[in-house]
Amino acid sequence: MTTLSRTRRQVFAALAAGALALAASVPAFAQKAEKTQLTLGVGGKPLLYYLPLTIAERKGFFKEEGLDVSINDFGGGAKSLQALIGGSVDVVTGAYEHTIRMQAKGQDIVSVIELGRYPGIVLVVQKDKAEKYKSVKDLKGAKIGVTAPGSSTNFFVNFLLAKDGLKPEDVSFVGVGGGASAVAQMKRGEIDAMSNLDPVITKLQSDGDVVVLADTRTEEGNQKIFGGTNPAAVLYMKRDFMEQNPVTVQKLVNAFYKSLKWLQTASPEDVAKVVPEEYLLGDRALYIAAVKASKPTYSLTGIIPESGMKNALGMLVEFDPELKAAKIDLPKTFDGRFVAKAAETVK
Incomplete structure (x- = not known):
């Protein structure tokens, strides 16, 4: 130059x-x-x-x-x-x-x-499959819904999997969006677990459709998962x-x-x-x-x-x-x- x-x-x-x-x-x-x-x-x-x-x-x-x-x-x-x-x-x-x-x-x-x-992101599993998927490490082979592949809901699951010695390739990710379609796919049993946000999560919780595995909506949850904000x-x-x-x-x-x-x-x-x-x-x-x-x-x-x-x-x-x-x-x-x-x- x-x-x-x-x-x-x-x-x-x-x-x-x-x-x-x-x-x-x-x-x-x-x-x-x-x-x-x-x-x-x-x-x-x-x-x-x-x-x-x-x-x-x-x-x-x-x-x-x-x-x-x-x-x-x-x-x-x-x-x-x-x-x-x-x-x-x-x-x-x-x-x-x-x-x-x-x-x-x-x-x-x-x-x-x-x-x-x-983040406010929550990882849930379908209630009927909660016995099979008791923790993140049990999710190997599971079909997991995220708002879209490559989005923050996807990153969150990748992080949790890595903490338990698993890789993103050990599960299947499906884009389900962040509204009524996400709720419907979980209710129909088309996915085993889902990483999503409110109001989707509260809707599924109130209807008794899911069990929570990880929750970042609270200070306590973030401290436990990330060590802070x-x-x-x-x-x-x-x-x-x-x-x-x-x-x-x-x-x-x-x-x-x-x-x-x-x-x-x-x-x-x-x-x-x-x-x-x-x-x-x-x-x-x-x-x-x-x-x-x-x-x-x-x-x-x-x-x-x-x-x-x-x-x-x-x-x-x-x-x-x-x-x-x-x-x-x-x-x-x-x-x-x-x-x-x-x-x-x-x-």
Whole structure:
């Protein structure tokens, strides 16, 4: 590389950094977003894992920030990630783990706000087969439903299998989605076990269809499984999008931060009134129970703690050979400046 080329690159880098710093120093509401029309990808929007997204949409928080956000709901988190890489969506509400895995693949994906501090994922087995599958190590040869292959529900099972000396190839994974179809497949006995989220899990539990093997909806469950918090849903995007659209990203983060603040004081009944009717799975009382069970999972600050990042990496390394050999720069997976600004300005 010539000296002139190096100088140009340094100048461009300095200009980009200066623009980001300037945008961060001026209140977002006083600025116009670089991109007001956005496409957001998500994998299983009705799931309580993504409740902060639905709240931001239904409570009008995106519109308050001057944004017109179109939401594309895919069959699972892996598919929304593919859409981001392929360029058909601008940003994604998805699992934090994807930022780590994509860094190992040479893709610079960064999260900008934590929406869930616990995964909220639950591994259950069909009640009629509970005697056969008493623990994770008994699942060898089982047919296990996940929201979509390659999604966080899949990673969770892979991790649990690895802890008990099994490999992902020792079971069969089936994509079942995160709604009524997942419930139906478990009830019909088409799968032996399932890794999924609320309200699906609470529905199956209340109907007496399943037995729980592992539960990450509570602090106790996370401590037992991961040794602490493990970031779940986040808002993530390509780093160049973040750098080129700092005001837009700030406004997105503001909207999600408003959702987190609203959820801290909202009752499960309040949540049930806001979400679309179809999210209730035909049973409002059950949905309210599911919200109550999942309430502890949501982030209180929007900030991913260093310990949480390490726990997420530790989970992935347990079963992913590619990550064992990779050198992951964890601070690059999360940029907390936007949340810090939201905490100062959002009331």
